[in-house]
Amino acid sequence: MSTFPRCINDLIPVILDSDNHWWPRDLLRLARVSTEWLIHVRRRIYTCPTLLSFKACFLLCRTLTESSHLLALINAIDLRPAVIESCADRPLSMKDRSSIRFLLGMEGLHAISLGGRLAVKAERFLASISEPHTVKELCIDGSQLRDVLRCPPSLEWDESIAARFSSLNKLHLRHIELDVIFSSPSCTPPIADLILDNVNIISGYLLSILPVPPTTCCLRISTKSAAECDEHVALILEACSVESLEYEVQEDSTAENCIFDTITVDCPSLRSLHLNGVRIDSNTLLSISLRCMNLEELVVFGRMVHITAGEWVQFMNVGSLSSLKRLGLPEGICCPPFKAWEPAIANTLTEASVSQQLILLP
Numbered sequence: 001m002s003t004f005p006r007c008i009n010d011l012i013p014v015i016l017d018s019d020n021h022w023w024p025r026d027l028l029r030l031a032r033v034s035t036e037w038l039i040h041v042r043r044r045i046y047t048c049p050t051l052l053s054f055k056a057c058f059l060l061c062r063t064l065t066e067s068s069h070l071l072a073l074i075n076a077i078d079l080r081p082a083v084i085e086s087c088a089d090r091p092l093s094m095k096d097r098s099s100i101r102f103l104l105g106m107e108g109l110h111a112i113s114l115g116g117r118l119a120v121k122a123e124r125f126l127a128s129i130s131e132p133h134t135v136k137e138l139c140i141d142g143s144q145l146r147d148v149l150r151c152p153p154s155l156e157w158d159e160s161i162a163a164r165f166s167s168l169n170k171l172h173l174r175h176i177e178l179d180v181i182f183s184s185p186s187c188t189p190p191i192a193d194l195i196l197d198n199v200n201i202i203s204g205y206l207l208s209i210l211p212v213p214p215t216t217c218c219l220r221i222s223t224k225s226a227a228e229c230d231e232h233v234a235l236i237l238e239a240c241s242v243e244s245l246e247y248e249v250q251e252d253s254t255a256e257n258c259i260f261d262t263i264t265v266d267c268p269s270l271r272s273l274h275l276n277g278v279r280i281d282s283n284t285l286l287s288i289s290l291r292c293m294n295l296e297e298l299v300v301f302g303r304m305v306h307i308t309a310g311e312w313v314q315f316m317n318v319g320s321l322s323s324l325k326r327l328g329l330p331e332g333i334c335c336p337p338f339k340a341w342e343p344a345i346a347n348t349l350t351e352a353s354v355s356q357q358l359i360l361l362p
Helices: 009-017 024-031 035-047 054-066 068-073 094-104 159-164 226-239 282-291 309-318 343-355
Strands: 076-079 111-115 137-141 154-157 170-174 177-180 193-197 200-203 216-223 241-249 272-276 297-301 326-328 332-334 338-340 359-361
Touching: 009 035, 024 035, 035 068, 054 068, 054 094, 076 094, 154 159, 200 226, 216 226, 226 241, 282 309, 309 343, 343 359
Parallel strands: 076 111, 111 137, 137 170, 154 177, 170 193, 177 200, 193 216, 216 241, 241 272, 272 297, 297 326, 326 359
Antiparallel strands: 332 338
16 A cells, blocks of 8 residues: 655755745645644744735734734734725724734834835834834835825824834835934934835935934935935935945936936945936946946946947946946937947947956846
């Protein structure tokens, strides 16, 4: 009589880690295989629960109340209760508020994401976090509410929030209105990674969010209009030691100058610079060479680049950026209109990069 081969228990975590996209129903089946499978599946499921409805929040609260030993498995949580437009501006029920308070009141959370209804005046829910000093990553995502005009997702960042999140290292804001109220320098958390995706800054300056004295940080900003963010980016570049900057302008920029044409200080700490959709010409390229002398990676994409192939070749051959190792070039030039490189020109650019031992990024 044939028998199925036994699975070595030590291989269970290896099998689970081999894929980051297990379907919940598959994990449920695996949890029923044996006690060992149940242990490892639980760890995977409860490490960072993602909840997309208030009902799911309530059910998780009930599970954790009945099986309190599962609390020790949770070190992050992603709360994005879905929004029904007709009910978007209604107050939360007592049961929903109680569930959210319970989940945000768990001890030892290192990463928290709030979305859906919780992105509306998100500072209200941040106040429910019982141990904000343990939180290293925070995300406020208002993308589910981007078309619900009656209750725009928003965050008011003030001194009380800054002081409570004393260990915050990464802040990610998406599709929200942001009010920054200036806080005391002694209260700013040690944010080293600031990511903004379509954030409308209503008042204040992004610089007020970052730590004082300035530390090395990575800045990633995607915005519809350069006019909304150029000043904020320039202030951060002038005041902080920015190591990596990714700046994307989604709509055609009407600004005559790039931020590197206007800043008045050098950026010796900048190692990686990605510009997408930003208006750039040969003068901008010269400014970058002068200001960012230690740049190792330069990526320039988008349809607002006014630099000819000959100017790119000259830039590479001159070697103005002696530390440059990787270069990403646009697919053409904005004449206007945008004109893609012909194959012969593309080959010329490739040959120039090879001669200077530069890696051309796709």
